[in-house]
Amino acid sequence: MLDERKSRVLQAIVEDYVATAEPVGSRTIARKYSLGVSPATIRNEMADLEEMGYLEQPHTSAGRIPSDLGYRYYVDCLMETPEVDPADAELIRRTFERKIREVDVLIRETARLLSETTHLTAVVVGPQLSKAHFRELRFIPLDDRRAVLIYITDSGFVENHVVELPVEITMLELERVAEILNQQLRGQPVESLSRTALRIVQDELKRYGALLEQTLEFLKENLEPGEKRRLYLGGTTNILNQPEFRNVDKLRSLLSVLENDELVAELLEATEPDSDKPTIQIGEEIKIREMADCSVVSAYYTLGNEVIGRVGIIGPKRMEYGRVVGIMEAVTRQLALATSRYRF
Amino acid sequence: MLDERKSRVLQAIVEDYVATAEPVGSRTIARKYSLGVSPATIRNEMADLEEMGYLEQPHTSAGRIPSDLGYRYYVDCLMETPEVDPADAELIRRTFERKIREVDVLIRETARLLSETTHLTAVVVGPQLSKAHFRELRFIPLDDRRAVLIYITDSGFVENHVVELPVEITMLELERVAEILNQQLRGQPVESLSRTALRIVQDELKRYGALLEQTLEFLKENLEPGEKRRLYLGGTTNILNQPEFRNVDKLRSLLSVLENDELVAELLEATEPDSDKPTIQIGEEIKIREMADCSVVSAYYTLGNEVIGRVGIIGPKRMEYGRVVGIMEAVTRQLALATSRYRF
């Protein structure tokens, strides 16, 4: 725990550095932040803070910048989350009051909204199929060899997939397959439609072999933990406005990471499972080497009590944490609300 | 038309500049490309070519680089398209021999494939709904107020959409609506399901007012020329490897363009409608200012005789046009083949 004055000094340094991207010196603080002491005193405090690991010095004759630890202390103990800017609040309200009926569009719009309000890069991981409850599947025959398999959950996802039919199957038999599957599976949490549960059904339906196998395969593909993710990035180019990424090589390695959906989705998994405050990962706390200069603010949104998706903001460590957290809270609240409209 | 020797000189300059990204001088050409004449002669030829507008000089004491016109002459008259590299050919073959059943996945994979083989940025605009023929729609009731509207075309697209029902409608009536619409519209080219054609049906079905309106709205949204595009970018970060984009500001403006799906899709519209060779746009031939240093190679792919989608490669003007064209031809051939598998 830092004493009052050290806290104020650290806070001043973080906030000034966030605003200017320049190492901040003792005189600047004495002038801009009225701590009522002289630069020399602040120099001493800064020397202490550096020794304790909260500050770093790019080179001997430069000002100080916060270390990862310094940012960590700042977000944990010093940061305030200001009211969301009225213009942003208005934008958020307006975005969600439009009735968006397609889940994909909703995700995309959310990502755009977050990136526009924070001027950073936003990630949204869409409602996960596996968190929903199975409702019903249907086959729509196309010709004698193929049908569309349609799969609906009670949170309103509709997925479809063309499956090949065993040649001999009749329209009636097809309906029978659907009926049996529906009876066995309706209302089940999709997550627990595990291989074993499905296998029971499979036994019962041995004779529809190939068709069933494809259906199951589709269900598996879409429901396993590694299910296809609905992931959307917004405002990737906002990164380019950050002075820390003027360097093209750094930029390239970061952008390569962002092109990898797997990795990005994992980033957001770090969200603390029970907190309803956004989680913040700072610099080297992120395991990805290329992101050592970045921070990630992430949160989840819920449908009922169920976590069904996540949002994140990726930016330089030097970001306005308070503002970002405020925006994120406002957006996830609205997003949960919007998602609940899909339910039936 | 350039005489033989001028052609050889221009070709040498383009190819050397493509390979090295450095302005090329008369000595380099004399040494590396055996034209059988001395540097001085080549200097004279270069001076001529510059006067004719095929070459430019970054500054007085530097070598020459091709102008837009120079590239244009090169791709029109001098370029050869070499055999696709065996490793790439193998990769292309393998990608498409996997049975990909989801259209979205196919597009994504194609974009990835193109960007990996060309080391440039790839765009794929997916099969357009509006080019298909209507086959059938279905309602699956969810509760007494909502149903899923499912829409199938004969080229294998399945789209779905939650619609709100007029409260009084019964299951049977719902089926009747679908039936009437199906009868009226089946087999129609989707493009010609214009507002007027739909209005006729609408008259007939006045009593289902709200539901019908929503259905029509959905059809319109998805079928109008401005329909939602299935567009996918691959290898965006490949741009960063190009020395011409070491400059972060140039890079930013280019990436902003690429974030705009509308603009990117328009780029590919320029594809010449009847040629089966890829179309090449060079530098300022592209109307987008931010892309003045880029070239776009684009082509379409067909299902039957119908153009249903487009692919493009975006790179610096200094790209290996021959190789890119070769790869693109191979990929579009395979893509058309793969798409035809969806048909029924």
Added chain:
DNA sequence: GGGTGGCACTCACGGAGAGCCAGTGCTAAC
């Protein structure tokens, strides 16, 4: 003893100048 003013020291940054060199344009000769 904590706070402060003063002072020497450090180091990144930017501009000026020198040398280098790839490449040109021109001229004269073949």
Added chain:
DNA sequence: GTTAGCACTGGCTCTCCGTGAGTGCCACCC
């Protein structure tokens, strides 16, 4: 028409200050 020779150009790199922001330390003061 081709080529060799040569003076000239202009960007690039390296080095060398000068400048200024900022530090660390010391002595002094309340």
